[in-house]
Amino acid sequence: MRIINRHPSRGLYILLASLPFIALAVAYSIGSYQRLSVNPADKILPSVTQMMAAMNELMFVPDKRTGDYLFWSDTAISLWRLACGMGISIALSLILGVTAGFIPWVRALVKPFVEAFSLIPPITILPILFIMVGLDEASKITLIAVGTAPLMLRAVALAVEEIPREMIVKAQTLGASTWQMITRVVLPQVLPKLIVATRFALIPAWIFLVSAEAIAAVSGLGYRIFLVRRFLSMDVIIPYVLWITLLAWLMDLTLAMLQRRLFPWFQPEQKS
Amino acid sequence: MTTVVLEKIWKEYGDQIVLENIDITIESGSFVALVGPSGCGKTTLLKMLLGEERPTNGQILLDGIPLKAEPDWDRGVVFQRYSVFPHLTVLGNVLVGREFEQSRFWGRLFGAKRKAAIEDARALLKSVGLSDHENKYPAALSGGMQQRLALAQALMRKPKVLLLDEPFGALDPGIRAEVHALMNELWVEQGITVVMVTHDLSEAFRLGTRVIALERRRNRPEEKERYGATIAHDIPVWPPKKQKKLNGSGAAIEPPALVATDVSAAVH
Incomplete structure (x- = not known):
């Protein structure tokens, strides 16, 4: 079947829709963790805890x-x-x-x-x-x-x-x-x-x-x-x-x- | 008691002559069907009756008085599409004519006036078989029901002449026969004068008391632009149809009253 005629099920749709969000969050977390483990005073990619403290x-x-x-x-x-x-x-x-x-x-x-x-x-x-x-x-x-x-x-x-x-x-x-x-x-x-x-x-x-x-x-x-x-x-x-x-x-x-x-x-x- | 007289109507768009020398006298209570091939100007003629277009030459008289050059309440209309308001319910669509008439500023009626209007509207809705649908929006109605609603809406304002522009052209054959029966019923009961444009000859003869065919007398490409269509045939339909409220002279005695007839029962 052609791909244009194949529709994801409801569950799969939600999964696909949330994928980019999850990917972005994961990428940020990895980057933040790596930078902070090298330099704890790094300001460019703060951790969630740091953001919560500031907020x-x-x-x-x-x-x-x-x-x-x-x-x-x-x-x-x-x-x-x-x-x-x-x-x-x-x-x-x-x-x-x-x-x-x-x-x-x-x-x-x-x-x-x-x-x-x-x-x-x-x-x-x-x-x-x-x-x-x-x-x-x-x-x-x-x-x-x-x-x-x-x-x-x-x-x-x-x-x-x-x-x-x-x-x-x-x-x-x-x-x-x-x-x-x-x-x-x-x-x-x-x-x-x-x-x-x-x-x-x-x-x-x-x-x-x-x-x-x-x-x-x-x-x-x-x-x-x-x-x-x-x-x-x-x-x-x-x-x-x-x-x-x-x-x-x-x-x-x-x-x-x-x-x-x-x-x-x-x-x-x-x-x- | 409305007569419509078209006197020597010509219509030109620039160099192109669309209609020439149209002379018609429409008696009160008649049902005139305008037929002709597409592009022969029958819709243009209807638009001139509506006041949307003006004849290049000649004049149209409504009860002896020249026609107002814009659409107004004395000429009701039902188009093939877009005849009802999508944002109003079925009942609201029928009421709105009365509201325009009686409430110049607010366009809405309250209290006793509204009650009276609703009563009349319900009677009309019954006669077009839409009583069970008064709170629906037009989008929820079938094409045939929308056209029946459009008829009720137009009749609520009691126009002197009812103009129909291929009103049943987009309907399925079965539904069309049903609406034809209803249209005939309304014409008989309400004593109205109708002018209908159609390209369906059998429809013209079934509903009309008089069928007028428009045609170009010369249709060769090099002559086409300089000769407009004119009346080719003017046929009284046999056997003659009679309206209910006619006196001996053939004129309606009183303005159309609201007669509640359950047509849907008559149709099935």
Whole structure:
């Protein structure tokens, strides 16, 4: 039988799926063990115990200068920035994306501008933001919004344009006004696709968050990683990276679940 | 009491003439089937009746008044596909027309108005045999059921004319016969005026009171673009079919009422 027609059983699937993770962990452990047995003061590949000790310090011992539990305050401020940036993007993409996708006049006004705007590499705007809005929260939130809004706006506008013409004509023959069509036909059909767009946009959102925090910040997950980098503190950097990965994964999972719960009629064609 | 008059309709796309000199008067309560080979412009004609396209020349009158140049409630429609809203349940799909009509801002009804609307919607769902499915989403319905739902949805708004664009073309033969019986029943019971585009001649004669065939008179490649299709045959169907609510003059006495007839029982 051809290999493309052979499917692993459920148990074998789980085994195969976990193999790369196990391989990476094993490779790291071996490397770490070898380096530490040669030089116990080695900082490049810390052992799990060393990482736990370092994280214990950040998670459960208040900082001497501020009195904060740094790991948790970093997490809180980073998530706050991410939520604000994504919130702005979602609001913009809903208002402008839906109207641009549905009303030809708004499309003419919005679409070419957004297409041109989305070609700007967002990170190049960061210095402009620092100069114009200062180094505090606003510049980081704006960077996330600038980096994700054009993407999401285009996805929403496209989702609106993909609604079959027949359905819009049908709504009109049932006497619907433009406003009624937006609220009762367009929005409900676009919302599940907005969640899909949000899941995709979270990837660049994390990149811009960490970049902004690395360049100019006094708190946040990205700030911490780039701060301790100066001391080669891999025992902090690695757990922080794992934590960010876990957070990103949980968000994606939550959104996917939300999409299934809220929109039972919507079955995307994509495979897991 | 709706008459549709098409006066000397021409339709051109650039240099290409699609339709020429179409003159039709459709009496109230008739069921007109438009037939013709593919590409003869029968769907274009239906789109002009819908208000999605405008004739290059000539005009369409609905009860003597020129047609609004965009789709509106006075012309209901059922397409071959995408006629129902996937995000609404079966009941929601039928209700939505009434909600558009009576709730301009919210597009939703509450309280007594909603109750009355639900009652009417249920009666319609019964007459198309979908009573047991009112909480399902369209994706869970078969093709035939979706088209029956689309009919109920269109009738809920009580359009003056019902336009059908090959509504049964994608159905299996067995299901199609079933939906034909239902369509005939609805036309008899509800006193509606129907214009249906189809490429199925037997369907046209089975359902229609009048079959109009469109055809290009000249079809040689070098002439094709300059001569549009026009009415080749206009055949009253024999034996004549009668609607229930007709008076002597052949006009419907009252706006179509909701008559609950369990057609699914009649079909089986």
